[in-house]
Amino acid sequence: MKTITKEKEFAEIEKRIKDARNIYIIGCGTCATLCKTGGKGEVLKMKEKLQNLGKKVTGWMVVPTACDILTKEAVEAEAETIKAADLILVMTCGFGVQRVADHAGKLVVPALDTLFIGKEDEVQTEFSQVCAQCGECVLGLTAGICPITSCHKGLINGPCGGTNRGKCEVDKEKDCAWTLIYNRLKELNRLDLMEECQSPKNYQKVLKPGKASFKQ
Ligand code: SF4
Numbered sequence: 001m002k003t004i005t006k007e008k009e010f011a012e013i014e015k016r017i018k019d020a021r022n023i024y025i026i027g028c029g030t031c032a033t034l035c036k037t038g039g040k041g042e043v044l045k046m047k048e049k050l051q052n053l054g055k056k057v058t059g060w061m062v063v064p065t066a067c068d069i070l071t072k073e074a075v076e077a078e079a080e081t082i083k084a085a086d087l088i089l090v091m092t093c094g095f096g097v098q099r100v101a102d103h104a105g106k107l108v109v110p111a112l113d114t115l116f117i118g119k120e121d122e123v124q125t126e127f128s129q130v131c132a133q134c135g136e137c138v139l140g141l142t143a144g145i146c147p148i149t150s151c152h153k154g155l156i157n158g159p160c161g162g163t164n165r166g167k168c169e170v171d172k173e174k175d176c177a178w179t180l181i182y183n184r185l186k187e188l189n190r191l192d193l194m195e196e197c198q199s200p201k202n203y204q205k206v207l208k209p210g211k212a213s214f215k216q
Pocket residue numbers: 130131132133134135136137138139146147148149
């Protein structure tokens with residue numbers, strides 16, 4: 001499971017860094033490396049692009065896992081070169097960007113957009129969303145197949161009228177999520193779960209901003 005990111009259009013990055021002369025770049029050795037959006041190769045390519053714009057790259061690093069607390073130590077170890085920069089261009093997920101911002105004492109500019117939590121498909125360079133962090137997990141009713149991320153309409157009472165021979169009406173190449181749910185519940189002899197009509201999804205459970213506390 002990984003946080004899936006994609007690189008922003010360079011024009012957007014260029015706009016955000018236009019007033020900076022000196023830039024430090026940080027990538028991430030975990031998810032962004034896997035997505036090929038913020039690993040060593042992408043960081044070095046970004047360095048070249050910035051230099052072609054006439055910027056000075058004061059330094060760069062790929063921290064092991066940008067969202068981890070240890071990013072604090074990595075940032076502290078690079079304090080001098082970071083200090084010499086006007087801003088840090090961060091090639092990680094939004095969580096990683098926030099970690100860097102918390103400890104670097106410098107303006108941060110994200111170079112990536114964070115898309116979703118995903119899993120690797122068979123083709124290791126493609127990813128599918130597995131969870132949209134909807135705040136009200138219904139996997140217990142759907143034999144572990146997420147209807148929010150697998151069904152094009154995010155239906156929690158499916159299938160819709162468009163399902164056709166097990167394929168989705170929105171994308172005919174794709175299996176209908178609710179047919180998959182039906183088949184798996186049938187295998188488990190729990191089709192009764194599909195007879196329960198679910199109340200409309202309560203989007204108030206999607207915490208914005210997200211906050212939770214746990215008992216020790
Ligand atoms: S039902 Fe919601 S919480 Fe459960 S896997 Fe799907 S998106 Fe994630």
